[in-house]
Amino acid sequence: MPERAKAEIYTRYPLSSVLIYNGVTILHFLLGGIGVIHGYGFSWAGYLFGYLYLAFSFAQMYLLMPFTVCPNCVYYRMKDSLCTSGLNLISKKITREGDPRAFPKRAQGLFCHNNLYMAALFAPTIAIILALILNFSFFLLFILLALIGLLLFRFFVMFAKIACLHCSAKYECPNAEPTGVRNM
Numbered sequence: 001m002p003e004r005a006k007a008e009i010y011t012r013y014p015l016s017s018v019l020i021y022n023g024v025t026i027l028h029f030l031l032g033g034i035g036v037i038h039g040y041g042f043s044w045a046g047y048l049f050g051y052l053y054l055a056f057s058f059a060q061m062y063l064l065m066p067f068t069v070c071p072n073c074v075y076y077r078m079k080d081s082l083c084t085s086g087l088n089l090i091s092k093k094i095t096r097e098g099d100p101r102a103f104p105k106r107a108q109g110l111f112c113h114n115n116l117y118m119a120a121l122f123a124p125t126i127a128i129i130l131a132l133i134l135n136f137s138f139f140l141l142f143i144l145l146a147l148i149g150l151l152l153f154r155f156f157v158m159f160a161k162i163a164c165l166h167c168s169a170k171y172e173c174p175n176a177e178p179t180g181v182r183n184m
Helices: 015-039 044-072 087-094 100-107 112-132 138-166
Strands: none
Touching: 015 044, 015 087, 015 112, 015 138, 044 087, 044 100, 100 112, 112 138
């Protein structure tokens, strides 16, 4: 039986990959915020937690990541590179180069970036399930199903086949091991 060819490693992701990654991320965050606001009856608490979720999710992805994760990533150092999120371009404009040995720290500690990212992805799903129990609506059920669909797409397609599979950092990144892309 012939050996499988290794996946191509990208130094510059196709624009379509960057658009898919950010489109799925932004849609997830927006649906999560809308779901929390709607799920709690457009009350002051719904608005408060919905907007806090939106602020948290966008800040952890589009501020915290370029400031804390990207400077330590190999894409920060590569000339003319473009990572799957495109955030290496923003990071190069707003921060100094970090230490590549610190890149795995993105997954260490309770409040590490990986845990904050997972919280931003899963918090609205949990909040919407609770809201459905308290006050069922088909609109809210649709948002929940859309969020679950986006999560499944993110983990089983986007990470495994679009992003992590072709990443230059997959041998240093703590996220590559669980996705099973290191030997592909």
